[in-house]
Amino acid sequence: MDNMITLTIDGVSVEVPQGTNVLEAARKAGVHIPTLCYLKDINEIGACRMCVVDTGARALQAACVLPATNGMVVKTNTPAIRKYRKTLLELVLSAHDQKCLSCIRSTNCELQRLCRELGVENGDAFKGVQNEYAIDDVSPAIVRDNNKCIVCRRCVAVCQKVQKVGVIGPVMRGFKTAIESPWGLKLNDMACINCGQCITACPVGALHEKDDTAKVWAALQDPSKHVVVQPAPAVRAALGEEFGIPMGTSVTGKMVSAMKRLGFDKVFDTDFGADLTILEEANELVERVTNGGVLPMITSCSPGWIKFCETYYPDFIPNLSSCKSPHEMVGAMVKSYYADKAGIDAKDIVVVSVMPCTAKKFEAARPELGHNGLADVDIVITTRELARMIKEAGINFNLLPDGDFDSLMGESTGASVIFGATGGVMEAALRTAYETITGETLEKVDFEAVRGTAGIKEATIKAGDLDVSVAVCSSTGKAAEVLDAVRRGEKNYTFIEVMACPGGCVNGGGQPIVDADTRASVDVRAVRASALYGEDAGKPIRKSHENPEIKQIYADFLGKPGSHRSHELLHTTYQKREKYTD
């Protein structure tokens, strides 16, 4: 191939495509170049300088921003470079809050790991003054501790470039440079969508989820409370990583067992809620299509996306499906349908959602998401928080037997489990909508066109006489591209799925954190999604409307999709939001 070039890195000859940077070329040559700021394709700015290499040029060059050229000879491991890297790490440490033992990222910190790997012995070698920052913990979802920030700007890049939100950036200059919001506002007072992509990009403990585990422990401890837990589809695809289980392994059974051992009174499944969502959403879509409603209809499962739409694209609010997100639906059903059946006062029920998502914490606090003065969902914890609870409780996760969800809202279909991957909601909806529209049985349930990790996917599905034109986008940045095209009249869709996080919920801001090196060589989104598609394929029932518990809940309680009671309990409203609150 003529667009391939060959270079030599530490004596190893390697062939890479033109345009590859030296850091990636080195990875291919089996040479690990340390870095703190680099996040492949997202943050390539050469700021931390850990990756400097010797190319024989007058000065050392940062490998992450240096294009590989044909015949280039690179040295990454000279005594001088090793010395500089160590000094750089010592400098970074000198400006870093080194309370590592109690840090949420201890043992999963890229700075800590590099210090160990590069043999830094004295964290105080260049001890000096440190900047002191107040911790921003006002947001219901995200906590920022700039005392730990190493100013690598990964969070800034992901927020600006991937999500096109851009509520954080570097302020001040020199040693006082900090990642802040405009005018020193708190994250909560701005158009932060709470997606948490900044958290999973952060190499250290400067960004983390608001920890709500104490609330869960307290509820579990309270004998007057009936505590119901529900995990989202994507949680089972990633929770195992926290316990050393290979990425892409579905751990549904162990997760359920762990929840039971933690003392939850009932373990329901958000997947059930996903099936319920599909029934309501497919019905809404069919209604809109047949009755001339606002199109394209856009999914509403992703709370990061919802806040993004309310803030940046409020003209699309009428396009949003009025369906609550699956866990909110489950919450609403637990506090009505289940409370009735079990004879428990809804006020005594605590609904805990375990989500791959930080934005769900914000969502659960929306006043419109409740009934009779009770919130549908009381506490949201992330996958990471659940893992911490399991560890704290001394449960040996890896040895747990597989457990089963509790009945009434524990049954789910293959359609619901793929909600956790981009395109999953679309595929699940199409499986049901197809049969609703045509009245025929859908034989081939796999819609390959909407699968995969591409940021924008398009397809046209034939349902009888109807051509359903759909788009699937993941990341709010990609959603913005699609909506801009719709606004300009260049694109015309019937149905759009949006997930705020790239790759969908499997890559959500509440999921186990994967370091930049691994992210550069493994497509986390695809590997985790494969666990979900595997579950889907293995399920006896793969269409939401065939879920027996769903059939039961409509028969016993809701009537039919779109019924009055459905609207009362399962649908919601949205509001235009200002970018900054006063």
Add this chain to the structure above:
Amino acid sequence: MDIYRAHVLVCGGTGCSSSGSATLIERFNEQIAAHGLDKEVKVIRTGCFGLCEAGPVVIVYPDGTFYSHVKAEDVDEIVSEHLLKGRKVEHLVYVEHATHEQNAEKKLDDINFYKHQHRIALRNCGVIDPENIDEYLAMDGYKALEKALTTMTREEVIDEVLKSGLRGRGGGGFPTGLKWKFTYQSQADQKYVACNADEGDPGAFMDRSILEGDPHAIIEAMAIAGYAIGASQGYIYVRAEYPIAVKRLSIAIDQAREYGLLGENIFETGFNFDLNIRLGAGAFVCGEETALMHSIEGKRGEPTARPPFPAVKGLFEKPTMLNNVETYANVAQIILHGADWYAAMGTEKSKGTKVFALGGKINNTGLVEIEMGTPLRKIIYDIGGGCPNGKKFKAVQTGGPSGGCLPESLLDTPVDYDNLIAAGSMMGSGGMIVMDEDNCMVDIARFYLDFIVDESCGKCAPCRIGTKRMKEILDRIVEGKGEEGDIEKLEALAETIKATALCGLGNTAPNPVLSTLKFFRDEYEAHIYEKRCPAHHCRSLLQFKIDPAKCKGCTACARACPADAITGTVKQPHVIDVKKCLKCGSCMEKCRFGAISRE
């Protein structure tokens, strides 16, 4: 056009303006009118004359009489004596430092400060009214642009600049012609020329003076560059702290547009070119080319990695050719007189002249333009007049915060890009600060590092954190709290920052420390190990003492002391209580017997 028998040139540069030259001009006009001379004598506000130490300066032509330190109340005398009666006012005439000679007959070029200079970039500064395009035109202004547009191909223009050997005067020293060539070679629908007028080195003000004194020279050169590389739009990025420069530049751009020297179809050749001014907010790092371009684009002013170089992808992602003000100031002359003329001046690898801003402990502070290769000694002594008050020369700092301090043993170094680097400093943009025996070199290094710490953009870790840590170490050394190992720590940090920082400013940030460590290591050691400042400068390490043998007991010192630290009875030797002493030096100033010393 009116003909006048005499012209009064008053310096309107920033230095003289701040010492009241605007009032002088008003006063001259009033007095000249009062004496009925307003049809005979014309007052002109020029750009900077260069000899800022003597400001405000006034020259009366055709005599060429050079008046210095002129005050408003002197104006009446100059008008009534010199302009009315033709009698030069001897006592206001400039005094030569070296000889104390005050000679009204001496022309500007006979004065020591000027006679060793060769003014190309500064050719019109202090000569013409910068707000009047006709005066520039009268000095062959825009002739080079006409020549380039009407008689030369784009390649020939680039070739001329290349052959002249002109190198970037902003500090990098990159061959200017090569930059033009690379940008010319880039294919794009739009290209830009840009001018770096974000002069930020402490003590350097040649770019300001050129913009204030000869703005059309920059406009003409940028138009020539635009023609050569194929750009129709230029940007001048100038510091907002240079209001006079901005004003004169704006006037000049308007006048050039009015005369058809900017705009469409210039010299009816079909060449279109226009200029816009962009104000910088005063960040030092915005002098770095990528940072400057981000700042113009409205982004945070901080550097990005190269490649891609601006010649390929610069302003608004288009090929951009950025030169410094002083570089541009040479261009029209090169086109007009030819590359050979220019290349005949200077040394093998550094052609032409360079402007330096002389400052610090030197008699003739100001701007000087000398031929490349002139030895430091000649600049400091023959032009600068040496250190004031008979103090002993200790070092000269060149290159601003990126440069270094050279000791007396290197004074014979010929000044050019390569020799200065070989000596352990650099050319930089041309700041030249002289230090005498009272300057502590550790404190000097600390001063420059303090500047860097303030000005670091904060993007890369070594500059953001490393320079701060170096500064902290220097702080404790001058405070007498230096520890064993501090020098080694400074060296380790300096080496790391130099090798790993993202941009040129970071790479060179440790230079003031490295060069002082190289030439004045003993001063560092004295501070750390002996808790002593050899220059008797660092307050924490000073002790004031009264020599009982010399003290007459006059009590002047005790009365001057703000801390009541001096005790003693009249006519008996006094004593300083070191615990109470604030080390302010008031006692020493008051003692008429030289009995008090700093140790």
